[in-house]
Amino acid sequence: xxxxxxxxxxxxxxxxxxxxxxxxxxxxxxxxxxxxxxxxxxxxxxxxxxxxxxxxxxxxxxxxxxxxxxxxxxxxxxxxxxxxxxxxxxxxxxxxxxxxxxxxxxxxxxxxxxxxxxxxxxxxxxxxxxxxxxxxxxxxxxxxx
Numbered sequence: 001x002x003x004x005x006x007x008x009x010x011x012x013x014x015x016x017x018x019x020x021x022x023x024x025x026x027x028x029x030x031x032x033x034x035x036x037x038x039x040x041x042x043x044x045x046x047x048x049x050x051x052x053x054x055x056x057x058x059x060x061x062x063x064x065x066x067x068x069x070x071x072x073x074x075x076x077x078x079x080x081x082x083x084x085x086x087x088x089x090x091x092x093x094x095x096x097x098x099x100x101x102x103x104x105x106x107x108x109x110x111x112x113x114x115x116x117x118x119x120x121x122x123x124x125x126x127x128x129x130x131x132x133x134x135x136x137x138x139x140x141x142x143x144x145x
Contacts, residue, residue, distance in 0.1 A: 003140045006033045008131060010143040013060065014123040017130070020062040027057035030139055035060065058134075063126060072101055075118045079111060 008028065012035040016026030027036045036057065072092055079085040084104075091100035105112040131141035 003135070003138055004030075006030065006134075006139050006141045007144045008033045008141045009035060010124065010127055013127045013131070014120070016060040017063050017123055017126055020065070026060040028060055028134075030056050030058055030134075030137070033141070033144070058137075061130065063123070069097070071119060071122050072098070075115055078114070078118070084108065084111065 013028070016035050016037075019026065023039060025038045027038060028034075029036055069092070076085055076088045076092070079088060088101060088104055091097065091104050105115055134141050
């Protein structure tokens with residue numbers, strides 16, 4: 001099988017992976033490398049085909065709430081202050097966990113910056129892993145410069 005090179009904007013792909021919304025979907029155009037946003041009423045404009053059918057537009061998966069929660073838990077383990085670590089661990093229990101987590105971090109600018117860097121690194125790794133999986137379709141995706 002001949003491999004086709006495809007340039008993909010990794011930042012756009014990372015954004016697409018992070019969106020979990022019923023009325024919005026993202027697709028990777030396997031011809032142009034563009035990450036395409038499809039909003040509810042525009043779904044008809046792109047015929048979403050399954051990957052095994054060799055469609056031009058491949059649905060970009062979303063990161064599940066469970067994976068996002070795991071990221072938060074993993075980040076909390078890296079917090080140096082036992083006091084803040086305990087408060088964050090308590091904040092993520094029950095409904096509204098993500099909001100309480102973010103509100104608590106908003107009061108600690110350095111930890112908030114660390115969180116955003118941590119989260120970005122996780123999303124980058126997921127995006128690269130997903131792109132590597134496209135090789136089975138004969139696509140070698142690489143990051144745009």
